[in-house]
Amino acid sequence: MKSIAELCKQIKGIYNIDGNANTQITGISSDSRDIEPGYLFVCFAGVHTDGSKYAAQAVEKGAVAILTTKHLPLPQKAVQIMVPDVHHAVEDMVPYFYDYPGKKMRMIGVTGTNGKTTTSHIIAHILRAAGHHVGVLGTIHALIDDEELPIHNTTPDVIELQRFLALMYDRGMTHVVMEVSSHALALNRVAGIEYDTAVFTNLTQDHLDFHKTFENYLAAKAKLFQSLSREEHVKDNKTAIVNIDDAYADGILKACHCRVLTYGVEKKADLQGANLSVELKHSAFDVTGPFGTVHLKMNITGLFNVYNTLAAIGAAHAEGVDLATIEKALQDFHSVPGRFELVEAGQDFAIVVDYSHTPDSLEKALETARDMKPKRILAVFGCGGDRDRTKRPIMGRIAAEKADIPIVTSDNPRSENPDAIVAEVEAGVKEGLHPGQQHEVIVDRRQAIYRAVELAQPGDIVLIAGKGHEDYQILNTGTIHFDDREVARDAVLALKGR
Numbered sequence: 001m002k003s004i005a006e007l008c009k010q011i012k013g014i015y016n017i018d019g020n021a022n023t024q025i026t027g028i029s030s031d032s033r034d035i036e037p038g039y040l041f042v043c044f045a046g047v048h049t050d051g052s053k054y055a056a057q058a059v060e061k062g063a064v065a066i067l068t069t070k071h072l073p074l075p076q077k078a079v080q081i082m083v084p085d086v087h088h089a090v091e092d093m094v095p096y097f098y099d100y101p102g103k104k105m106r107m108i109g110v111t112g113t114n115g116k117t118t119t120s121h122i123i124a125h126i127l128r129a130a131g132h133h134v135g136v137l138g139t140i141h142a143l144i145d146d147e148e149l150p151i152h153n154t155t156p157d158v159i160e161l162q163r164f165l166a167l168m169y170d171r172g173m174t175h176v177v178m179e180v181s182s183h184a185l186a187l188n189r190v191a192g193i194e195y196d197t198a199v200f201t202n203l204t205q206d207h208l209d210f211h212k213t214f215e216n217y218l219a220a221k222a223k224l225f226q227s228l229s230r231e232e233h234v235k236d237n238k239t240a241i242v243n244i245d246d247a248y249a250d251g252i253l254k255a256c257h258c259r260v261l262t263y264g265v266e267k268k269a270d271l272q273g274a275n276l277s278v279e280l281k282h283s284a285f286d287v288t289g290p291f292g293t294v295h296l297k298m299n300i301t302g303l304f305n306v307y308n309t310l311a312a313i314g315a316a317h318a319e320g321v322d323l324a325t326i327e328k329a330l331q332d333f334h335s336v337p338g339r340f341e342l343v344e345a346g347q348d349f350a351i352v353v354d355y356s357h358t359p360d361s362l363e364k365a366l367e368t369a370r371d372m373k374p375k376r377i378l379a380v381f382g383c384g385g386d387r388d389r390t391k392r393p394i395m396g397r398i399a400a401e402k403a404d405i406p407i408v409t410s411d412n413p414r415s416e417n418p419d420a421i422v423a424e425v426e427a428g429v430k431e432g433l434h435p436g437q438q439h440e441v442i443v444d445r446r447q448a449i450y451r452a453v454e455l456a457q458p459g460d461i462v463l464i465a466g467k468g469h470e471d472y473q474i475l476n477t478g479t480i481h482f483d484d485r486e487v488a489r490d491a492v493l494a495l496k497g498r
């Protein structure tokens with residue numbers, strides 16, 4: 001609990017308080033639906049609505065104060081804190097409110113276009129094997145040791161993030177491994193956190209709807225690495241783990257003013273992967289690092305997972321985990337839900353559900369499937385609505401070039417018209433098709449998956465891309481339950497029953 005006066009003292013700019021500054025605050029939320037007695041309600045102007053419209057409702061639910069840009073007429077009494085920029089004020093107040101949990105635990109941040117979730121999970125797995133209590137924050141969920149909690153964003157906003165971190169600290173977590181999205185870096189959702197180890201996976205096209213230019217996107221990612229050498233740090237031993245094979249590695253390295261460990265397969269790196277072999281369920285490779293050379297056999301596959309594993313080894317090494325522990329932990333790491341996940345329902349072809357929803361990840365997933373020497377690849381995929389439109393034709397072209405039969409379908413159309421989205425994807429497919437190559441467009445994702453299963457022959461791979469672990473489809477009429485793995489299984493069983 002902190003008083004309004006104490007909280008406001010943290011604000012770096014000007015503020016005005018209308019009401020009793022000694023009022024005690026028990027919690028902070030920007031969502032009126034989550035307000036409890038004694039809370040401070042923060043009015044954010046959002047994309048869909050303006051939080052200030054819900055201030056009265058928040059006060060009715062027990063909020064004793066509101067943080068706003070302008071004085072609001074409220075039916076009930078509440079202290080009003082007025083600031084020019086609510087986001088900036090929140091960045092100053094909220095980490096202080098929670099006593100800076102993100103400066104008290106070892107913080108490992110993973111950023112990059114693809115591979116954040118996978119890499120974070122591998123790092124967490126190794127750290128746990130080393131006996132640490134580890135919290136995880138990312139796309140799929142938050143984990144406090146084994147306890148799973150739902151999460152709203154890959155990297156939640158400052159308020160939700162600090163609340164999670166405080167809970168983790170209270171529950172005895174010593175390390176937190178978290179995905180740090182480019183949105184989070186651009187919007188400073190990570191305010192008040194001091195990272196100790198930061199990982200760069202790669203940078204390829206995504207989110208240009210938000211960042212506008214690739215330079216802005218890179219600049220957002222680079223912020224995580226710049227943060228490792230800030231002066232106000234209370235902990236030492238900062239390390240950046242950088243994929244040297246990535247085209248934008250230099251841009252990231254320029255931002256690093258701390259110890260750097262590079263990893264890669266093509267270029268010379270501090271952690272060098274070599275002698276790779278990739279099969280449907282396994283991969284094997286050698287890693288040479290500051291600790292010598294070790295041969296690894298993994299239960300995850302794909303060249304991209306070799307990179308994710310190298311990154312994780314680098315992070316674990318930076319966090320002081322010894323090689324024997326790393327090696328042992330990696331042997332019993334199993335795949336992350338929805339990342340190159342096999343669906344086995346007794347069919348004589350392979351079905352892979354994968355979260356590739358960017359041009360690069362779709363290409364990597366298709367290349368990985370090709371490495372397995374299938375007879376043919378049938379790729380069911382789509383592109384999200386209300387997201388970077390420019391990636392649609394690119395993903396279409398890649399699917400046509402890298403799969404034998406591309407099947408375009410819907411992937412969370414959100415507020416957009418699904419027919420219009422698939423048309424944009426199909427335009428790219430048509431560019432990539434070779435003469436006589438079959439392609440299909442089936443807007444309904446269930447029907448598209450059924451069609452792929454119907455077309456599949458022994459020895460084929462059906463890659464169902466884009467939704468991975470997601471168990472929903474976001475339509476303009478609402479969100480429905482939809483799980484690619486369930487639907488694929490149903491499709492196989494339905495076909496057998498014919």
Ligand SMILES: CC(=O)N[C@H]1[C@@H](OP(=O)(O)OP(=O)(O)OC[C@H]2O[C@@H](n3ccc(=O)[nH]c3=O)[C@H](O)[C@@H]2O)O[C@H](CO)[C@@H](O)[C@@H]1O[C@H](C)C(=O)N[C@@H](C)C(=O)N[C@H](CCC(=O)O)C(=O)O
Binds near residue numbers: 044046152157182
């Ligand atoms: C575009 C965007 O970033 N939107 C974020 C934003 O939501 P919003 O602006 O739509 O909020 P809004 O619905 O207009 O509401 C405005 C305010 O009114 C409040 N409200 C609203 C209704 C009500 O009854 N009461 C109430 O108090 C809301 O809590 C909010 O504070 O604020 C929300 C709360 O912080 C976020 O969850 C939400 O992320 C949405 C879900 C999202 O999809 N964001 C994506 C673009 C994103 O951030 N992605 C990145 C990258 C992932 C990756 O790596 O690929 C991520 O980190 O997740």
Ligand SMILES: Nc1ncnc2c1ncn2[C@@H]1O[C@H](COP(=O)(O)OP(=O)(O)OP(=O)(O)O)[C@@H](O)[C@H]1O
Binds near residue numbers: 305308340356468
């Ligand atoms: N290192 C990598 N390079 C390229 N593609 C990758 C890499 N790792 C995973 N992928 C592909 O990207 C997909 C998503 O992987 P993952 O969930 O780990 O990435 P992410 O960065 O967390 O994604 P998001 O931005 O949605 O949070 C995987 O299903 C796989 O197809």
Ligand SMILES: N[C@H](CCC[C@H](N)C(=O)O)C(=O)O
Binds near residue numbers: 154383412
């Ligand atoms: N974190 C990503 C997830 C995309 C998942 C895909 N299924 C889609 O809906 O586009 C985003 O919000 O852009």
Ligand SMILES: [Mg+2]
Binds near residue numbers: 138140154
């Ligand atoms: Mg993720």
